[in-house]
Amino acid sequence: EVQLVESGGSLVQPGGSLRLSCAASESTVNGHWMHWVRQAPGKGLEWVSVIKNDGSSTIYADSVKGRFTTSRDNARNTVYLQMNRLRVEDTAVYYCTTLGAGNINDYWGQGTLVTVDS
Amino acid sequence: DIVMTQSPDSLAVSLGERATINCKSSQSLFSSSNNKNNLVWYQQKPGQPPKLLIYGASTRESGVPDRFSGSGSGTDFTLTISSLQAEDVAVYYCRQYYTIPVTFGQGTRLEIK
Numbered sequence: 001e002v003q004l005v006e007s008g009g010s011l012v013q014p015g016g017s018l019r020l021s022c023a024a025s026e027s028t029v030n031g032h033w034m035h036w037v038r039q040a041p042g043k044g045l046e047w048v049s050v051i052k053n054d055g056s057s058t059i060y061a062d063s064v065k066g067r068f069t070t071s072r073d074n075a076r077n078t079v080y081l082q083m084n085r086l087r088v089e090d091t092a093v094y095y096c097t098t099l100g101a102g103n104i105n106d107y108w109g110q111g112t113l114v115t116v117d118s
Numbered sequence: 119d120i121v122m123t124q125s126p127d128s129l130a131v132s133l134g135e136r137a138t139i140n141c142k143s144s145q146s147l148f149s150s151s152n153n154k155n156n157l158v159w160y161q162q163k164p165g166q167p168p169k170l171l172i173y174g175a176s177t178r179e180s181g182v183p184d185r186f187s188g189s190g191s192g193t194d195f196t197l198t199i200s201s202l203q204a205e206d207v208a209v210y211y212c213r214q215y216y217t218i219p220v221t222f223g224q225g226t227r228l229e230i231k
Contacts, residue, residue: 035220045160045168045211047220059218101158101173101215108167 002026002107004096009112017084020112022096024077029107034079035099036070038092039111048094051079064090086116120144120214124223130231137199139226141212146192147175149216156216159188159197161208162225168211172197204230 003025012018022034036048049060049070058070069082079096093111100106121144131137147156155175160168170179172188175195185200199206207230212223 037220044225045162045213045222047222050218050220061219095167097167099213099215099220100170101156102154102177106158106170106173106179111167 002029002105004029004107004109006094006096006109006112009094009114011115011117012086013118014086014088014116016086016116017082018086018114020081020083020094020096020114022079022081022109024079027074027077029077029098030074032098032100032104034070034072035097036079036081037095037097037099038090038114039095040089040092043092046092047099049081050099083114086114088116090114091116119219120147120217120221122212122214122221122223124210124212124226126226127224128227128229130229131199131202132231133204134201135231137202137206137228139197139210139228141190141195141197141223143193143195143214143216145216147195147214147216148192155191155195156214157188157190157195158213158215159186160211160213161206162211163208171210199228202228202230 005023008020035050051058051070055072067085072079095111097108123142125140157175159172162168176188209225
């Protein structure tokens with residue numbers, strides 16, 4: 001079973017930057033489009049971004065477009081989320097996931113907490 | 119963007135009774151390319167990531183108890199738990215994968231009455 005482990009979450013001031021990492025236990029995830037999904041404290045799930053399996057294409061939610069950048073290094077089985085110009089409303093647990101269904105396995109990490117506060 | 123609306127927001131059901139959660143999408147999720155409705159259901163317990171229960175609107179994920187079932191087509195979908203167990207207390211989400219951006223319902227909190 002593939003394991004996804006997020007890291008990099010911490011407390012940061014508004015306007016600051018942070019880079020999250022998502023390391024996979026197997027290279028099989030390199031064939032997957034990889035998503036970031038976040039969950040604010042006590043709230044629901046919000047899709048953030050997706051990156052194509054070869055890294056050639058990315059799509060972002062309107063709420064983070066122009067501030068967040070997702071990338072991947074398939075040689076390291078790792079996906080990244082660079083978050084700039086952070087806002088208080090970006091406070092959330094950030095999950096990386098394959099968002100699977102059917103013939104695509106649905107893998108999730110345990111999440112990493114990002115807190116934006118002065 | 120496709121808007122996903124769940125009802126109710128919260129639900130309290132007695133042990134052994136049926137629980138029903140609804141999910142409505144702002145446009146049809148039926149894909150003629152795979153002849154399926156591109157909708158999944160998740161269960162999320164505190165401190166854990168979501169767990170996939172149902173995909174294709176009605177197919178149970180491997181290992182999911184058969185008391186969980188999904189139904190519906192087009193824009194209206196239902197998750198049913200036929201006989202509620204204590205371990206089913208959780209928040210349940212629907213998600214569409216018909217198009218990007220992926221969108222989730224707001225969640226339904228299921229409790230024991």
